[in-house]
Amino acid sequence: MTMNQKKMENKKIFIADDDEAIVDATSMMLEMVGYQVRHTLNGAAVQTALLDRPDLLLLDIWMSGVDGRDICRRLKADPATLDIPVLMISASREIRESALESGADDFLAKPFDMDDLLEKVAKLIV
Amino acid sequence: MTISNSERELFKSLVEASPMPAAIYAGADIEISAANDLMLNFWGKDASVIGKPIAEALPGPSTQHLIELVREVYASGITHHAREEKTELLKDHQTRSFYFSVTIKAIKNAAGIPSGIIHTQTDVTELVLARQKVAETEAHLAFALSSAGIGTWDLDPINNTVKWDSRCRELFGFANDGEVAYQEVLNCIHPDDEAFVRKAVKNAVSPASEGHYDIRYRTVSQDNQQVRWLHCKGKAYFNEEKIAYRFSGTAQDISEEVKTRTREQQLLCLVEHNVDHMSVADMEGNLIYINDAGKKTLGIDPDMDITTLRANDFYTPHELKRVQENLIRQIHERTGWQGVIRLMNRITKEEIPCQVNYILIKDVETGKVIGRGATARDLRPEIKAKAELQRLGTIVDISEDFINYCDISGNTIYLNDAGLKLIGMEKDRMSSSNLYNYHSDASVIAISEVIMPQLLSTGKWSGPLELVHQQTGEIIPIHKQLFIIREDITDTPIAIAGIARDLRPELKAGKAIDFKNTQLQIAIRELEFLANSVPVVVWTSNPRGHLDYINQRWYERSPIPINKALGDGWTEILHPDDEARTRAAWHECLKTGDPFQIEFRMLDKYGDYRWWMVRAIALKDDNDNIIKWYGSNIDITDHKELERQKDNFLGVASHELKTPVTSIKAYAQVMEMMFRRAGDTKNAELLGKMDNQINRLNNLIGDLLEVTKINTGRLQFVISPFSFNQMVEDVIEEVQRTSLKHEIQKELHFEGEVRGDRERIFQVVTNLLTNAIKYSPDASRIIIYTEGNENEVQLCVQDFGIGIRRDQQDRIFEQFYRVSGSREHTFPGLGLGLYISSEIVKHLNGRIWVNSVEGKGSTFCFALPLL
Numbered sequence: 001m002t003m004n005q006k007k008m009e010n011k012k013i014f015i016a017d018d019d020e021a022i023v024d025a026t027s028m029m030l031e032m033v034g035y036q037v038r039h040t041l042n043g044a045a046v047q048t049a050l051l052d053r054p055d056l057l058l059l060d061i062w063m064s065g066v067d068g069r070d071i072c073r074r075l076k077a078d079p080a081t082l083d084i085p086v087l088m089i090s091a092s093r094e095i096r097e098s099a100l101e102s103g104a105d106d107f108l109a110k111p112f113d114m115d116d117l118l119e120k121v122a123k124l125i126v
Numbered sequence: 127m128t129i130s131n132s133e134r135e136l137f138k139s140l141v142e143a144s145p146m147p148a149a150i151y152a153g154a155d156i157e158i159s160a161a162n163d164l165m166l167n168f169w170g171k172d173a174s175v176i177g178k179p180i181a182e183a184l185p186g187p188s189t190q191h192l193i194e195l196v197r198e199v200y201a202s203g204i205t206h207h208a209r210e211e212k213t214e215l216l217k218d219h220q221t222r223s224f225y226f227s228v229t230i231k232a233i234k235n236a237a238g239i240p241s242g243i244i245h246t247q248t249d250v251t252e253l254v255l256a257r258q259k260v261a262e263t264e265a266h267l268a269f270a271l272s273s274a275g276i277g278t279w280d281l282d283p284i285n286n287t288v289k290w291d292s293r294c295r296e297l298f299g300f301a302n303d304g305e306v307a308y309q310e311v312l313n314c315i316h317p318d319d320e321a322f323v324r325k326a327v328k329n330a331v332s333p334a335s336e337g338h339y340d341i342r343y344r345t346v347s348q349d350n351q352q353v354r355w356l357h358c359k360g361k362a363y364f365n366e367e368k369i370a371y372r373f374s375g376t377a378q379d380i381s382e383e384v385k386t387r388t389r390e391q392q393l394l395c396l397v398e399h400n401v402d403h404m405s406v407a408d409m410e411g412n413l414i415y416i417n418d419a420g421k422k423t424l425g426i427d428p429d430m431d432i433t434t435l436r437a438n439d440f441y442t443p444h445e446l447k448r449v450q451e452n453l454i455r456q457i458h459e460r461t462g463w464q465g466v467i468r469l470m471n472r473i474t475k476e477e478i479p480c481q482v483n484y485i486l487i488k489d490v491e492t493g494k495v496i497g498r499g500a501t502a503r504d505l506r507p508e509i510k511a512k513a514e515l516q517r518l519g520t521i522v523d524i525s526e527d528f529i530n531y532c533d534i535s536g537n538t539i540y541l542n543d544a545g546l547k548l549i550g551m552e553k554d555r556m557s558s559s560n561l562y563n564y565h566s567d568a569s570v571i572a573i574s575e576v577i578m579p580q581l582l583s584t585g586k587w588s589g590p591l592e593l594v595h596q597q598t599g600e601i602i603p604i605h606k607q608l609f610i611i612r613e614d615i616t617d618t619p620i621a622i623a624g625i626a627r628d629l630r631p632e633l634k635a636g637k638a639i640d641f642k643n644t645q646l647q648i649a650i651r652e653l654e655f656l657a658n659s660v661p662v663v664v665w666t667s668n669p670r671g672h673l674d675y676i677n678q679r680w681y682e683r684s685p686i687p688i689n690k691a692l693g694d695g696w697t698e699i700l701h702p703d704d705e706a707r708t709r710a711a712w713h714e715c716l717k718t719g720d721p722f723q724i725e726f727r728m729l730d731k732y733g734d735y736r737w738w739m740v741r742a743i744a745l746k747d748d749n750d751n752i753i754k755w756y757g758s759n760i761d762i763t764d765h766k767e768l769e770r771q772k773d774n775f776l777g778v779a780s781h782e783l784k785t786p787v788t789s790i791k792a793y794a795q796v797m798e799m800m801f802r803r804a805g806d807t808k809n810a811e812l813l814g815k816m817d818n819q820i821n822r823l824n825n826l827i828g829d830l831l832e833v834t835k836i837n838t839g840r841l842q843f844v845i846s847p848f849s850f851n852q853m854v855e856d857v858i859e860e861v862q863r864t865s866l867k868h869e870i871q872k873e874l875h876f877e878g879e880v881r882g883d884r885e886r887i888f889q890v891v892t893n894l895l896t897n898a899i900k901y902s903p904d905a906s907r908i909i910i911y912t913e914g915n916e917n918e919v920q921l922c923v924q925d926f927g928i929g930i931r932r933d934q935q936d937r938i939f940e941q942f943y944r945v946s947g948s949r950e951h952t953f954p955g956l957g958l959g960l961y962i963s964s965e966i967v968k969h970l971n972g973r974i975w976v977n978s979v980e981g982k983g984s985t986f987c988f989a990l991p992l993l
Contacts, residue, residue: 019785025792032799091784093885097844111788111824113817114795 069102076103155179299347316344337362425473566592701727876914902927
């Protein structure tokens with residue numbers, strides 16, 4: 001176990017995405033490198049889940065009935081959650097700008113390379 | 127007759143003091159009792175005669191007359207006065223006439239009784255002679271004035287009356303005799319001159335003028351309205367108050383002089399403006415006069431002093447020799463010479479052939495030759511005209527039209543070669559032919575009965591006639607023009623000239639045209655049938671864009687009849703959202719002649735809008751001018767609906783496809799990592815390959831998604847400033863990772879920000895770089911370079927791959943276009959990448975293009991405006 005992995009052991013990542021397969025595969029990957037991963041398939045539950053204060057929120061923009069950017073805006077407006085880094089994910093590249101505008105700390109287009117994901121996650125979790 | 131001594135002494139003293147000859151007689155013997163020296167001198171005696179009787183003292187016949195006079199006065203007491211009495215006296219041994227004024231007066235005493243006689247005598251000879259001289263002079267003057275036709279007048283400016291002599295009355299045409307009023311004189315003056323005369327008179331009687339008066343004016347006789355020109359001279363005389371009290375002078379009839387001068391002026395004007403050169407030189411050859419035409423021909427400046435020139439200056443050297451050696455002699459021997467001489471312009475040195483006429487000029491009085499005159503006509507126009515005439519003759523000779531010339535009876539004088547050939551006549555038979563011989567019978571009748579009378583009255587005729595070929599007998603239809611030639615002076619008709627055009631080719635052509643027209647009408651009907659049978663709307667338009675034909679298919683959909691749709695009536699039923707762009711595009715094509723292609727919506731007969739695709743192309747003449755537009759409208763409503771459905775489907779499908787792809791990719795990568803951790807490199811590599819294929823699949827889906835967005839107008843752009851260099855660097859880094867074989871070399875000369883959609887531009891650069899790698903499998907490098915100016919930034923990607931054929935270069939930015947050819951089959955793809963890139967660049971108001979050489983490589987570039 002490397003120093004990085006040691007560091008990661010204590011880091012919690014919360015994934016919010018309505019596609020179960022993506023959540024599954026992404027969780028597996030993140031866990032393989034040592035992160036603790038929790039998830040929700042329901043956009044509406046994100047706010048509640050954050051009471052656990054994860055070290056990073058992996059947030060899909062399009063979840064059934066919910067716009068990830070609205071969630072992000074609310075989080076960033078709430079002093080209790082504004083310091084939680086948000087990595088926003090979407091199948092549309094062109095959403096990148098509006099995602100960053102809503103307060104996301106970074107953006108990743110689907111389908112993504114795991115290397116890119118791990119790099120961006122590591123950068124955001126200090 | 128006694129005088130007292132005291133009286134005697136008194137009278138003696140008076141006599142002696144008298145300034146004139148004086149004497150006193152007394153006594154019955156008429157004794158000279160006193161005489162002064164003047165009287166003694168007159169008598170030619172001395173004082174010794176005093177005291178002697180007069181008869182003794184002055185013997186002679188004249189003394190007797192004096193004695194008688196004295197006695198008579200003495201007896202009657204009446205004084206005798208004689209004025210300027212003529213007396214013949216001997217002086218210097220010659221009898222001469224003298225004139226005396228004599229007074230013989232009685233001296234009376236207190237009782238009134240004559241006591242003596244006093245005799246005074248004044249020599250007035252000089253006075254009388256002077257007066258006679260004056261009278262004589264006046265008579266001479268009157269005679270001279272009368273001889274010269276000069277009248278005299280005398281105006282009294284104070285009373286405004288005029289005295290004049292009979293000549294003056296005649297000159298003014300004034301009937302009245304004697305004194306007349308000034309106003310009456312003015313009535314005799316020509317109305318045009320009256321004001322002028324009044325002014326001159328007013329001026330003359332003004333002291334400032336010193337009385338001078340010298341004018342010329344016209345009078346009109348009151349009797350017979352005869353107009354005369356008068357020259358009046360005069361002078362006004364002023365009194366001490368500077369008022370003119372007299373104004374007199376002469377009047378001379380100068381009508382003849384004026385007439386002569388006018389005539390001279392006219393002649394001179396004629397000479398001045400003669401088109402022929404006219405000049406006069408003295409016997410030494412010095413130029414005295416040359417008219418304007420001469421100056422112009424010979425190069426003399428109009429303002430030049432011609433007396434400095436010599437006639438010799440205007441001959442060519444050769445002609446000068448001829449003139450000096452021969453012509454001058456001939457001119458004098460024959461008093462003139464006529465012929466052609468080459469003169470020379472002194473400035474240009476141009477030789478001017480002239481027909482010259484030399485004459486000798488003689489003094490009118492003495493008949494002595496005083497100069498040489500010359501008139502010269504410039505022959506250049508005639509020579510030119512002759513040349514032109516010769517040329518015209520040649521044209522007539524070689525004309526392809528029939529040209530003939532015959533006398534008034536129709537006998538041929540001339541017939542050109544084309545004419546001879548047309549009627550099949552030998553040249554040697556020409557002179558013996560007559561126009562009645564080679565015209566058809568019908569034409570002969572027409573010529574003699576209709577054409578000749580008209581020719582003789584109007585001078586010309588034109589119309590159809592028939593010739594007869596002299597060898598074959600063929601009747602040749604012609605169009606003939608005939609003209610009468612008349613004798614110059616008598617105007618008598620002397621000949622007929624004719625020009626004829628062979629109508630056979632025209633008739634043949636006319637028939638051919640009729641045939642073609644028939645064919646054309648058939649073709650038009652066939653085309654109309656064809657046009658109506660095709661399943662699209664077909665139309666034509668004039669070059670100004672007004673529709674002039676629409677086929678019957680129009681009625682299948684349209685709510686308005688064809689006649690309403692013609693012109694630009696069709697635009698009335700365009701969808702309001704499409705009208706402006708449609709009109710703009712159509713007008714642009716009308717201007718450029720480029721093919722017109724557009725899709726728009728038009729109202730149908732059921733009140734719905736249908737989509738039409740319209741295409742039109744312009745038919746142009748050889749000079750690229752548009753003759754007509756040919757267009758077709760295809761109803762694409764169903765096609766549009768299908769396209770919309772396709773786009774919707776593609777959009778939904780590709781979005782839905784992306785979700786499982788994302789999962790598959792994630793699982794593949796997780797598995798790869800798991801194999802790697804387990805040390806199963808082989809399976810890990812297989813999964814790596816699978817990941818690449820998933821990426822390809824993802825890109826294909828992505829492209830389809832983009833195209834549907836483009837086609838449905840949903841491609842979104844987020845415009846913001848970004849660092850162009852950084853964006854390029856990011857693309858290079860990402861693309862370089864996928865291809866280790868190619869080294870991406872960068873030459874980035876543009877530094878600065880660009881306002882645009884970073885992600886979209888990123889996408890374009892990525893597409894160009896991945897294409898460069900894809901189509902240069904054998905190369906090892908790609909060059910990307912940027913540069914910019916104040917208006918735009920430009921980016922190019924150069925590869926050293928297969929290149930693109932020239933004929934395909936224009937199409938590679940089209941949707942689904944893939945370069946064809948055997949080699950390209952090895953490069954997979956949907957043909958959407960460049961289409962998407964070009965749509966993005968166009969949307970950002972940029973340009974995209976390619977330079978490529980097949981087998982050498984391609985350079986793709988785009989430029990974006992710097993806002």
